[in-house]
Amino acid sequence: MNFWDYVSSRQDQLVSDTFQHASAVFQCMVVAVVLGVGIGALTYRSDRAGRIATLATGTVLTIPSYALLGLLIPVLGLGVPPTVTALVLYALLPIVRNSVVGLRGVDPALVDAARGIGMTGAARLLRVELPIAWPTILTGIRVSTQMSMGILAIAAYASGPGLGNEIFSGIAGLGSANALNEVVAGTVGIVLLAFVFDAALVLLGRLTVSAGIRA
């Protein structure tokens, strides 16, 4: 059975895995963006807090994903909970770091002007600093999304959803008839999804970054 025959014969399963993969990454990213930008916004004004936030999220990233899942399974069980937790934790660092850097990078004269015309701290953050830092934050989100795509494949180890299951079952049955096809199908699916998500984020940038600061 060649690759194309394999794909058409397992179409339903592949579509469902792809959809689950996309859906899991999307939902985890939404959580990670809310958390990450929130942490960034809470910590960027303090030198110390900002450092602690980037350090903590950076430490998570140094833990191998396989190991982290292994640590999470005894606590959270199998399936979706450890997958989502791991994915969100890994996705945080680029978002937190870019949020802190982006928010701190806002020209001090603008902050001065915002205070000087009578903006409250919240208004300054929402109407001036976040919009100006947004392109930087969005770059962090793109990096996180790409990473999550790959890491979710590993999550099949914890019986997580997605295309990782194709790859895992292929590796487990290496030597059998469809083993290679399974691995290739899973990998190609993830690469394609990554392209689609990145394109979507670029489009999001076009739509949400003000024309006044677009590069």
Add this chain to the structure above:
Amino acid sequence: MPDASSSPSAVGSAPAPLVTNTAPITGATIELENLTKRYPGNANPSVDSVSMEIGAGETVILVGPSGCGKSTTLRMINRLIEPSSGRIRINGEDVTDIDPVKLRRRIGYAIQSSGLFPHLTVAENIAQVPKMIGWGRQRIKDRVEEMLDLVGLDPREFHDRYPRRLSGGQQQRVGVARALAADPPVLLMDEPFGAVDPITRDHLQDELIRLQHELHKTIVFVTHDFDEAIKLGDRIAVLREQSHIAQFDTPEAILTNPADDFVSGFVGAGAALKRLNLTRVRDVGVADFPAVDVDEPLQNLLDRFRTGGANEILLLDRRSRPYKWLRRGDLSRARGSLARAGALVSHTVSVDATLRDALEAVLTDNGGRVAVTGRRGEYVGVVDMETLLNSVHELLEADRLTALEHREELAGIQESQQHQRAVLEGDPDATGGGAPGGGASGGGAPVGGAGGERPYSSAPGGDPPDPHGTTGWRP
């Protein structure tokens, strides 16, 4: 010399500091009382007990070397920097402890780099404060148009532009428009024109003067450029380190009577030329000049030359702005084509420009005259070398008389003081011995003698009645 003695009252009899014509004053008074800023870890306060009273509608310039605390002083007025001690009162209301956000919404604020939000359009930038204080949508929209118009930017062209597509000067104008959008009575400006090129700066200064003529805000303006201070200020506070006030007085008084060496050092050389900065074109005679609309039939033009006896005619464009100088004979040389005849008007000065600007323009113009334009660029008249020379003559003559008068008064006071002291101390040598040496300027014997330092002065010489003391070249 009837000419000279009558000229001061003719040029400006207004008491100098407070305003100028009859338009209503929308500004508020500002009182600073012993305002002090200490930073932790610094033995000396950055700003040490500044006290100052600023009248409604007055433009006060804080000028001094860098690091003297002038900016800190300014930023304490809207409490961007919280004072360590002292009080701030605006229109009599103590605002030292009210909510700073509410305070700042009532005070316009413009800074050096314009501080425009790059992700918002010009209109959105200007709308910020009105939005925050809850104006309705339509009112904001109208106000934005009005403000753009006020600062001389065409609303249709600039409304939706982003700040990065504006020149430095245009950004600064929008910055001022934003500061004034909610019609605050007080405007704080922190070296607003410091980052633009000299030519644009000059234009912006003229604009600000024009604006202030219409609006009568209370403006506190920080600069390190003394010439800018002279040009813009009703009064100037010369600050030394820790914001100690070396002299707080009208530009004229500071030029003729610098309080001490520090101030005269700051005034610098060329006080006579600087004096030209204190008189505006509108205050000297603007000569009439034959001017013709560009749409008028050619025949009328020719008639003006033939029967009117004019040697030169100024052609105005459709919005009655100066367009071309047309000499007798130009038309025939161009074979009757108005498009080719004459020389385009290259220089104009506004009625708000200083005599120095006008002199500059006249000197560079090869015809030795320059067209004067009004608020919206429309033609008003012409200034030439002769007009300028006459008015400068009058100015300097009056200046000389005032300085003489001042010196006599001062000498009188000093003499009587020394007499008193001599009588009191029984020291006969004191008489005539003590006058400290000349000083830099003509009338510049240090005032008041003792102590040198005058923490908060009004007119030089304090008490003595001097009708011409704060002399009015001012409009």
